[in-house]
Amino acid sequence: MxxxxxxxxxxxxxxxxxxxxxxxxxxxxxxxxxxxxxxLFDDQLDRISETCDHYINLEQRSVCHAILSC
Incomplete structure (x- = not known):
């Protein structure tokens, strides 16, 4: 296969x-x-990278907030 x-x-x-x-x-x-x-062009890949970084940042803030709220 x-x-x-x-x-x-x-x-x-x-x-x-x-x-x-x-x-x-x-x-x-x-x-x-x-x-x-x-x-995929450079500007598209840059935007995708920026979007990924944004969501990673949101996730990290969410985890941090959850830990501090406990």
Whole structure:
């Protein structure tokens, strides 16, 4: 049985189907069934990183608040 490979800085959308033995090269958005791809540009990757950092910060504040409230 083969396996799929998703390289660095890729996003695989919900319900996307990456086929067996398919490789998704780095910096691509993968969507659809079977998987199709679209390039991710620097400004998009920067925004995604900023959004991730924001949610990590919210989670850390939430945990800290929960600990202090106990």
């Amino acid at each position: 083969g396996s799929a490979t998703v390289e660095f800085d890729c996003i695989v959308a919900a319900n996307a189907v990456v086929l067996q033995d398919q490789t998704v090269p780095e910096r691509l958005l993968t969507y659809s069934a079977p998987a199709e791809t679209s390039p």
